[in-house]
Amino acid sequence: MRLLDFLAKCNQGFVTVLLPLIIQPTAACEDERQFVRHGGQEWTTLKRLAADHHNRLEEEAPRLLGIGTEPKFATGQRALLLQSDGGNLLWDCITLLDGQTAAELNARGGIRAIAILHPHYYTTMVDCAERFDAQIFLHTADREWVMRKSPRIRFWEGTTLSLWDGLTLINCGGHFEGGAVLHWPAGANGKGALLTGDIIQVVQDRRYVSLMRSYPNLIPRGAWWKANVLSDAKAAVRRSAERYLHAFSF
Numbered sequence: 001m002r003l004l005d006f007l008a009k010c011n012q013g014f015v016t017v018l019l020p021l022i023i024q025p026t027a028a029c030e031d032e033r034q035f036v037r038h039g040g041q042e043w044t045t046l047k048r049l050a051a052d053h054h055n056r057l058e059e060e061a062p063r064l065l066g067i068g069t070e071p072k073f074a075t076g077q078r079a080l081l082l083q084s085d086g087g088n089l090l091w092d093c094i095t096l097l098d099g100q101t102a103a104e105l106n107a108r109g110g111i112r113a114i115a116i117l118h119p120h121y122y123t124t125m126v127d128c129a130e131r132f133d134a135q136i137f138l139h140t141a142d143r144e145w146v147m148r149k150s151p152r153i154r155f156w157e158g159t160t161l162s163l164w165d166g167l168t169l170i171n172c173g174g175h176f177e178g179g180a181v182l183h184w185p186a187g188a189n190g191k192g193a194l195l196t197g198d199i200i201q202v203v204q205d206r207r208y209v210s211l212m213r214s215y216p217n218l219i220p221r222g223a224w225w226k227a228n229v230l231s232d233a234k235a236a237v238r239r240s241a242e243r244y245l246h247a248f249s250f
Contacts, residue, residue: 033175046095046124049073055094055101062189065108069096075120080195081105082184086164087112090134091182091195093125102131113137115169117197118176119145126150137161139171139178172199174211200237208240 068078111132187193
């Protein structure tokens with residue numbers, strides 16, 4: 001089952017593995033939101049990945065630790081460790097979890113739970129949950145994309161799910177039907193923060209965001225370093241949505 005989980009991630013067109021078997025395209029690979037790159041698929045293993053990649057850890061904000069793999073791997077996103085008094089939450093997931101990274105996370109209190117905004121970031125979530133004895137929160141609308149079953153996965157329904165310390169998962173849909181964001185009321189020194197990944201994607205002009213069904217295929221992500229709206233974020237989302245509505249109201 002671990003192999004199937006890893007292949008599901010790879011088969012979305014991001015990476016490739018040298019294996020003596022024929023692999024049929026998955027639903028994720030054939031979905032309109034994804035693609036197989038022009039050079040075809042390549043495959044690797046977690047052991048090989050760890051041999052020439054490492055994780056970069058960097059404080060994105062107080063009590064918010066960014067974790068990303070270098071050199072860039074797959075989509076190149078970074079995960080976020082939200083450190084809260086009631087337990088730490090890992091927002092999104094990256095493929096590589098080496099011993100050094102695990103030690104750093106344990107030094108900060110470990111991981112109570114993992115919440116993932118949409119299927120492109122499922123990757124090795126079950127391995128990570130088992131390593132930290134954590135629970136995984138996924139919206140039930142994206143259940144079909146889970147390739148590796150696990151009792152650690154809790155599928156939640158509806159518009160919101162309250163966690164601990166005021167943390168709330170909010171189903172926004174859009175990019176994926178189960179696409180979710182995380183409201184952190186204690187974030188930004190008490191002003192509140194919204195962790196959005198690419199459900200509400202921060203663009204280069206950080207006064208605006210993008211709302212798209214597929215970013216790789218440009219069908220109308222922050223999930224990357226420094227992709228944050230640091231002031232007047234609510235207004236940025238509002239004027240961005242209004243701009244789209246105005247542009248397509250014909």
